[in-house]
Amino acid sequence: MKLTTRATLDKLFTGVTGLSIVLLSLVLIAVLGPMVYRGSSAVLFNGTVEFRKMQRELFNRGDEKELEGEIAQTETFRQGVYAKIDAFKRGIDIDAMSDRVRQINREYGKELRYKNTPTEEYTELRSRSRDIRDILEETFESQDIALIEDNVMEVLQAAQDPNFLGTCAEEYFTIARNFLAAAKQVDLSRYHEYVAALEEVELLLFGSNEHNGLLGPRPEEPTRAMARVRYGATRSDQMRELLDRFLVAEQWVPAEGTDSLVKVRTPRVEQFEGTSLASLFPYVEENIEKLLNPRFTFYWQFFVDDNVNSHYFGGVGPEILGTVFITVLGMVFVVPLGVIAAAYLVECSSDGWIIRLIRMCINTLAGVPSIVFGLFGLAFFVLFLFPLLGFEQKPCILAASLTLALLTLPVMIRASEEAIRTVPQSYKEGSLALGASRFRTFMTVILPAALPGILTGVILSLSRVAGETAPILFTGAVSLGPVPKSMFDPTRTLSYGSYDMAVGDRLAMMVPHNQYGMVVTLIMLILILNAMAIVLRSRVFKKLKGH
Amino acid sequence: MDNKDLTLTLGPAAEFNRPLVLTPGQDLFGFILNHVGRALLFLITCSSVLAVLLILFFVIVRSVPFLTDYSIADFLAGKAWHPTSDTPAFGGLTIIVGSLYVSLAALVFAVPLGIMAAVFLSDIVSWKIRNVVKPIVEILAAIPSVAYGFFAVLVLAPWMQKHFGFSTGTNALNAALILAVMALPTIISVAEDAISALGRELREASYGLGATRMETILKVVLPAAHSGIIAAVVLGMMRAIGETMVVWMASGNATQIPHPWWDLSQSIRTMTATIAGEMGEAPEGSSHRSALFAVGVLLLIMTFVLNIVSEYFLSRAKKNLGRS
Incomplete structure (x- = not known):
């Protein structure tokens, strides 16, 4: 082969491998981008007066006087x-x-x-x-x-x-x-058409017991049973969507010559051509801002609030609490176990067959599919151990934590082992030479030096555990339910909530911001934990390099 | 003799006068403490062994009623999975094939990309750039599976349906693509470790003979690191086959074997998704529930086998390294 072809091929190869990394970055952007973009609108958005009404009535939040003034102001335009x-x-x-x-x-x-x-x-x-x-x-x-x-x-x-x-x-x-x-x-002669069209217009503007309207129920209407239909468009994106549906009627009509349906958009004003109602449409369109008064809102309480009407309003507070509770409890079990096991493997063991067996078991445990951990948690903790100890036989936080602790045990052992191994041998020798016992050497010299590394492992395990869904499906997670009172109650978690809102909950499709908000909260929680781990690790690296 | 007396009378301050190693006769308490402590530590260390045994025991015990009542051959080769009909049939072939199908499809996407990325990180870029690029892989690994599943259902599925004209967006291709992304970090990090562990000598010898970088990598480095790369692939396979949330959400959950076999746009169902989806509906003590545990046993066996294979290749890679 010619030298030039070889050189070109070489360059091409470099480019292709580089392309793989570009592709990876693109995948990362494609996965995170849309979700983070839509999820952030759960917290940052333009809230209308209806949103503030909802916050006042459901969460007892906001200044009443100011709100009353705002309502009176919008009401003057709504009178029209x-x-x-x-x-x-x-x-x-x-x-x-x-x-x-x-x-x-x-x-x-x-x-x-x-x-x-x-x-x-x-x-x-x-x-x-x-x-x-x-x-x-x-x-x-x-x-x-x-x-x-x-x-x-x-x-x-x-x-x-x-x-x-x-x-x-x-x-x-x-x-x-x-x-x-x-x-x-x-x-x-078009009387019946008008009646039907007017009914639709009223439904779009004021809603019903099943649907939300643009402006919400009229003031004289009795309070509706479901909280989610008590208010009009609470967010400007909702407002735009409903306004569009209000201004333009969409119909699926059979296309000529085929069976398929085509969408036909006709301005609703045409349906009322020549009537007194025709002026309503330009009126609403021109005054939409005054009717609803949208303004920028930073709804940080999304991370605190409980949800209302299965995530129609409100936030993910109990889910965050449940996730933190389960993961921290799991860590309480797994950290001592993991660190002790790692200490033994590094400090006390000789490379015998028992240690090889233990290592193999650790590797096996790391390879067990997460759903099998779920099966095991159900069979062992929920159905076997808890009744044996006299607890109620039902999925609960404790069972979920224990299952997750088991799942993350290999991660914890490996991370701690590595952290203990990276402590320079000279530390240990110095301490032993001073006459300290092995136990004291470990506790006062090696462990403090290895602590940042172990902490990195803990944080990484935390982030792994926080995102796991399959093991807690049968052991402690519920999609909706009260906030747990003790660790013997099941809880909502971010991970199971994300699953439920994506697949199980049909109502969630109507509030994509809350749907995405849930999963983005989970992702952010995990990325923050990971970032902490990365920073900690680089500091440990620098410190150890100094020696 | 003098030393011993001093130890007994003066307490801790006299520690330095002690000989470094005491016989049990000299310090019985310390001897016992030392051994009891070691035993205790050993027992705690054995918790992982205990965990593996408990998992095996409880999952198998729960599946025993099913394995005795129904024939294992039917379970492994039957195609009909009707757990809730009047005459329940538990033919697991479709879900076993589904699991393997979607995992192998994921590997088809992930392996070339993963190896290229590993080569890029270990042989082509400088340490500084590598430290910038590595977090991308780490973030991909950190994103929880349920978030990937969420993405698959709500973003990727509608997109595929719209642009590729599939009848449904939740299908084998969707699940395979997401599984590929999830298996990539595993494949990249294990393969990169294997490739960079080879050391400079091999590469320098090749360069010395006048080979270009491409020739060095393709003809020297990758063949020499093949054990580690195979281990990486097997570990990636393990990750894909054991994954639950993504396949449950994205694969469409239709119990069928794709026909024709290369048509990825059909919905399939995997073992993990079957367990996750049906456990809630299977009443305690029913054969349906124990059948699901039997599926769990099958999954365990599969991952054990894959684990042993990967361990074999990893140890071989280590041995090869020792020799070179």
């Missing part, structure tokens, strides 16, 4: 929305109007009886009232504007009648006038 919808409804909500008319008829009858009207007059007035009712009902059902006009005129002739003036029957005429005014604007 309410007025527009009510005005439109007056002309369009035929069922309600018919009901009302029938009610007026009954009430008028009662009123007459109450006034002791003579029988003949009573009968006459009742029949006139009934006539008006019937005419109005006919009018409401009609789609012919000429007929409506005639009918309304006919009804209004009775408006000045002293028998009706000052009674509840007066309302007949208000309804009739309103309906006429509305009917002139509305294409009554």
